[in-house]
Amino acid sequence: MLNMFNTALTALNANSTAIDVTGHNLANLNTSGYKAGTVSFEELVTQDLSVDSSDINGNGIGAPVLSRQFTNGTVQVTGGLLDAAISGNGFFTVQGSDGNTYYTRAGNFKLDDSGNLVTATGENVQGWMATNGVASPGGVPTNISIPPGSANAPVPSTFFGMNMNLNALGTVDGTNGTFTAPVEVVDSLGTKHTLTATFTKTDTNAWKYDISIDGGDVDGGTAGTPSSLATGTLTFDTNGKLTAPAADAGSVEISLPAFANGAGEQTVNWQLYDSAGASQVTQYGEASAVNSNSGDGSTAAQLTQVVMGDGGKVMAKYSNGTQKLVAVVALASIQNPDSLVAVGNNNYSTTPASGPVSYGEAGTGTRGGITANALESSNVDMARELTNIIIYQRSYQANARVITAGDEISQEILSLKR
Structure with a gap:
């Protein structure tokens, strides 16, 4: 008779724990990254060695084993x-x-x-x-x-590029034979400076270039007077493709003198070809224009x-x-x-x-x-948890009835003495 009460009591405790775990899961239904807890039940068995080994007396249920489900949430x-x-x-x-x-x-x-x-x-x-x-x-x-x-230190320019076209219909010392384009570079102090690229047609399929900067930007220069930095010639074939400088040269090196603001000398490269070896400068029968600029360097920033x-x-x-x-x-x-x-x-x-x-x-x-x-999201399955809580509740009620029945039997036994 006493074993009946103990067995039912272990079930009440186990189901109570299971209901607590389920309630905790439902409470964390919207908790980011939460992993649902699960309950595993284990039978308790007591064997009386004084009787036949086939006569094993159950002793209820052990303490539930709690674990986590580490499946991915949505x-x-x-x-x-x-x-x-x-x-x-x-x-x-x-x-x-x-x-x-x-x-x-x-x-x-x-x-x-x-x-x-x-x-x-x-x-x-x-x-x-x-x-x-x-x-x-x-x-x-x-x-x-x-x-x-924290501030981001300035990064001085090391290269620039101009994806551009020079008008093949331009005439030497005449209509559309001259074109200028601005280019920005950044010095070691993070100050931007504008270089001016001037292109002048000198012959069929040939243009002279002159890269200059305003004299007021450089040490010892005169404001309003351009200071030439690099000159040379661009030569194109009959299909408007750049042939010189050749692709193996890749770029034109431009030396910048010390700047008036205290920034030191630096060198930038004018990249005439892209990473695939294709020319960025063409000569077609269209208006001279710069399609896009590229380059590195950045000013100081917060x-x-x-x-x-x-x-x-x-x-x-x-x-x-x-x-x-x-x-x-x-x-x-x-x-x-x-x-x-x-x-x-x-x-x-x-x-x-x-x-x-x-x-x-x-x-x-x-x-x-x-x-x-x-x-x-939490990996809690609300439908499953609600089902579980009903199952645990029913199990709890059933074992509570076992204790009630045991109590009634005990009362009947005691009444036999009267």
Whole structure:
């Protein structure tokens, strides 16, 4: 009789735990990166060795075994500038305020007042910082930090290009035989200067070029008086293709003198051919015009925005319109994720059963990809959880009836003495 009460009591406790887990899952239905908990039941059996081994007395149910389902949730685009969603295996690596390392699938990141990339609950997101726009993922990651208001140093120009046409119908010293085009370059202090490219037709299929700068821009020059920097001749074939300078030369080297603002001398190359070896300057029977300009160099700029890019690349955008890689978010690969222990704030901690943890960039090894401006939804299946809670409730009620029946039987036995 006593065993009846104990057996039913173990079932009440087990089902109560299962209802708690299901309720917790439903409560986190909209929690980003949340992984649903599951309950496994195990029978308790007590064998009396004094009787036949086939006579095994059941002793109810053991404490439920709790585990997590690390299946992928749906990736939903949020538009959040620093949101990131993992598609596939892997965990974001974060450092808690206690200094311990934790793992999470929740990618709703933000910048704190010190410029640290943190989770919604304040843990530091880890990865690899870039140097001059280049990151080298590998080894143990560190906290990602972007100091607010940091400036981007100027980058002096090293080349420029003009995709242009010179009018084949132009005449020497006559109609359409002269054309000028401005070109911008940046000095070592981040100041822009305008070069003037002047083209003059000198013969059939031949043009002279003169690259100059206003004298007021250079040290020792006179404002309003052009200072010539480079001269030469462009020669075309009968199909309007550039033949000289030849493709193997590739470019014209232009030496810029020291500038009046204190910037030093520098050299820029006028690229006449693109990376495929095709001429950027043609001579067709159309009006002389520049179709597009290319080149490098940028002025000094202030940080205006930090955004997450696909693959976990953290990009800094600056006031001059440029952007630069500042960090790469690390993904942790864990051999046995089912052994992770939830520690709150959507974070998990490893256990001895988790195996070694390796770190790498998204898309490497068995790691999944990272989608920018999106979050991974909870993998809780509401229909399944509601079904489970009905099943657990019915089981709880049934075992409560067992205790009620046992109590009634006990009362009947006691009444036999009267």
